Amino acid sequence: MKNKLSGFAVPYVVWMALVVVIPILIMAVYSVTTADFDLTGENFTRMGAYVSVFARSFELAIIATLVCLLMGYPMAYLMAKEGPGFQRVAMALIMLPMWMNFLLRTYSWMSILENNGLLNQFFSRIGLIDLVNHIGLALAADPSQYIPITHFQMIGTSGAVVLGMVYNYLPFMILPIYSVIVKLDHSLLEAAHDLGSNNITVFRRVIFPLSLPGVLSGVTMVFVPSVSTFAISRLLGGGTHMMLGDLIEQQFLGGAYDPHLGAAISMVMMVIVVVCMVVMNHFGEGEEQAVML
Template identity: 70%
Template sequence: MKNKRSLFAVPYVGWMALFVVAPIVMVVIYAFTAAGGGLTLENFSRMGSYAVVFTRSFHLALIATAICLLIGYPVAYMISREGPGLQRVAMMLVMLPMWMNFLLRTYSWMSILENTGLLNRFFSAIGLFKLLNTVFGTDLEYFAMINTKGAVVLGMVYNYLPFMILPIYSVIAKMDGSLLEAARDLGANSFGVFRKVILPLSLPGVLSGVTMVFVPSVSTFAISKLLGGSNELLLGDLIEQQFLGTAYNPYLGSAIALVMMVIVVVCMALMNRFGEGEEQAVML
């Protein structure tokens, strides 16, 4: 009887085979296929020339993830300490920007960061450039903010910060309050409670937050194109060019996508193992 009801899953299992597993198999096949057909490893050996892009992507994504964690964790923690009404409103405010498509929001950053953009106009209106120029004898007219690595990182942090806040918040909010009381009764000060109880228990939320920020950051292509100009090519841009752009070569594109996928999966597996160890330590 019980097994019969599991048949409800059959349509979805079929769907997954067709649209989740088969496409990934396609990527693997393409990655090992030469442009003219036939098995080859050439796509991978050609990738050496893109090592710069690989390191840049992982570097920028790591920075963005670290900043998201540094901002997102305190925010999630503070929200969970507020009253229930304020908590609800705050979480709504965290989710709400996602309803305006991320491209639009990133585009809006362009007008803020441009050389003649709103921030530079604001700085010049309050006389910051005049001040700096007279103090340091420089000839500044604007801060070059757009088309830099910093702008790309800002775009990543801006777009993916909610993905860090949400999982951390949901873990902290579900935490058993009596644990905190017990820790306090046993003599821990508020920093001790945080370090010995809250932080270890919230680690699963941190891990899923880190994943949810790092993966889209390392693979983004629109953010780098809008805020990084043409100087800061990322892995995502590289893949996009191979499929829909000027350098049409889906075989190379698949190989790059495959390598990126494998690196990400390995990173996540390592991190999860590390995380599990921590959890067990807490339980002991």
């Protein structure tokens, strides 16, 4: 390893110092000071009030990551196994939504999920809502007490938030897994077949373990933005499901103006995320080297 930096590295070192290191240091200072910049630990103790926000954020982010993994892995696997024609089309379809504005995409979901949005109109048109009311009426202990529904509540639920996360971040799960599987040495699969494995065993004992590095980076790339998102939870969660991102935003821009508390929350979130990643990478260490091969 060369320890001396070459001249070409200087601009990057300066850049990283300016936009990464210094801001983090500023944030760290904010997190341990009061409004008058006196040293205090109060910011962290005050955070106790928001434990439920932390829990909800991590819960929804974990669910969204799992859903992305369950949907993304088979998709990535299929793409890698099919011919180049399918790969090109699938790739274009996966990338296309990413080129559209993030807010536009999320607003579109709002108009789909709203109480009188596209989906509910559709359900009512095909008689699904009437059907539910019929069944509800029939099953109700006291039919006079039964309140018929006019729509399904979709917007403003945790499900809508998870949906928004999955929709926005699924490509970040598919692409790294795909790129690992597509590069797998075909002779390894032949060798596994040759040694007596059927297709399922080949997948279980060769393809899946060797694709874990892709899974790890996919999980990271979905989980980290999910846990800190604020637009998705605000727009699709209807403000009822406050998440860490919303909380932090409120401390800086919202009514609860308190950048010191916001900085402290950000620091804690960062530490938790880093710990999660370190633990995960530790599990995937062996496979990480496999990819380097």
